Amino acid sequence: FCRDYGWHGIWMAVFHSVSAFCNAGFDILGTANNLYPSLTGYEQNPIMNITIMLLIIIGGIGFLTWEDIYENKLQFRRYRMQSKVILIFTLILIIFPAIFFFFADFAALPIEARLQAALFQSVTTRTAGFNTVNLSVMSGSSQGIMILLMLIGGSPGSTAGGMKTTTFAVLLANIVATYRQQDSAHFFDRRVDCNAIKTASTILTMYIALFFWGGIFISAYENLPLSSCLYETASALGTVGLTLGITPQLHVPSQLILILLMYLGRVGSLTLMYAALSGKKAVNSKLPLEKITIG
Template structure:
């Protein structure tokens, strides 16, 4: 079994196991357990760190059910296989080459050498970041909820934000509100945004930045592309949302400073996080389309986020510039990019667009809803963003199954799914005759 097949099988098993646990009577507050459909959808959503929910997490799920979801978020964000091998690394068992290749595929690591030590570093670093985030959130939750409940809320939201899951317990204050009740709090919004951005940049980007600090020229090309593309997307998204929603219904009663804060948070959270501080259904159609584009791109390779990935977008943009500059190779930051990476980027883009179009049209026909509403839901699932216009819980079982499949592809990765389903034919020495085709 190849590494990609093991990853696909592992995530599938984790979703099934999580769904079975959520069907237990103790998982819900009414003591009856969730239905098969609700349990599997919720398990897929939290394992794929998407954040789409059918019920208010605080009021519907018991403490046991919330703890199950917290564990699934952590396993889905950090990678179940990586966590298992991390635990095995403390035993006397030898970790074979196949397991190391699986870890390399899961983290999009540049090489297999030192991957076990790197996994330990990633695991401890992630826990440290989540603990720091939880400590910061305790300053807000503990005075309002008491020590024990405040600590649990802080840990839950820190893990959910860092893993870009978007699952929240803010229904305690107002059901289904996410962070809308605290949209004007710059401290809380800032902590959430930092956790989301750090989790979405990718594990190997951190190490590169920590190692070389402010020496940008020494960063690997991957790190440079991730940082530049992420920064541009966040800033452009915030400016567009502000200009489109300034003085509108979604910003009703907000000062200019609060509008900028909400716009920035919405731009960040569209990058696969799933929290929101604005009424998404009250936004203009233009803003909703901007959010669809941001959600579809998602985070970065080797991170807790899903989606098309920032590096894929960067490579596609660079390949377009090659045509205008009449160059034969794609170049960036005085480095030449291999053709295989460009081919993979084009393949992923076409796969995501095909999935988005087919699934959106299907749900639009099944549910008799607007195409833009259907596009929004499907983009949120495929980009593992988890944002919704309030339609998810009202969709039929067939439409929810489509969203589950999109969430799975978005988290595992479109290229990984293709490689897992495909077969390798090996290298072929002979080649067919070359013939030109007119394009454009």
């Protein structure tokens, strides 16, 4: 930034560093001719790409995980189960989408720049909100993967939004346990509490419902393709800030929907639900049990 903007670039560098670490995605690089450039002018700048990606990841894995890293260093076995799950799933959710983006998009770029673009778009969808390429020209399948990544988001106790990596991990572990006919989901020889699975299922259901119905409303009201509207609602609900370019042209009702989704995604829909039901007394009695067929 100092090279491009002189001494003013120092303050711009600080602003973008904080924005990246906090997974905010705000940038102040717009001009009269290019209002919303984000970091597209730096798609082939390795220093900018690596620095921003590291800040996003550092802010997105959670402070409890960093406490584990600080206390136990490279002794991975001594980490909490949650920290292990967060680090492994964060790595998976960065590498595999990046590989897909590399082969599905950015064919016009040189190999090194193509690798940077693929990695950056994989990292930034985890609620960071920056982009180094034009997202609207990416393939439909890549945009679909980005929607999933935006909904998953970062990790608990971090600066990131979304339904969190641990939620996604617990649901996958429960699927594996069900498939293997095991009594409970587990990680690293540690059993996952049933309440955690119930909470994860509830969060997933609420996120899918808000994401899907918000996209349908905007698509019907604005007469826009549903895929583009779902991208916007996933970005809002995950508090990401990425867009395919339709946000500036939306009318007030659609903007209010996005604002509501951003609020629910940041505060947490479960938090609001618990606040509404916290006054109710717990009931110790149980209703009669009866089986129901699933699937």
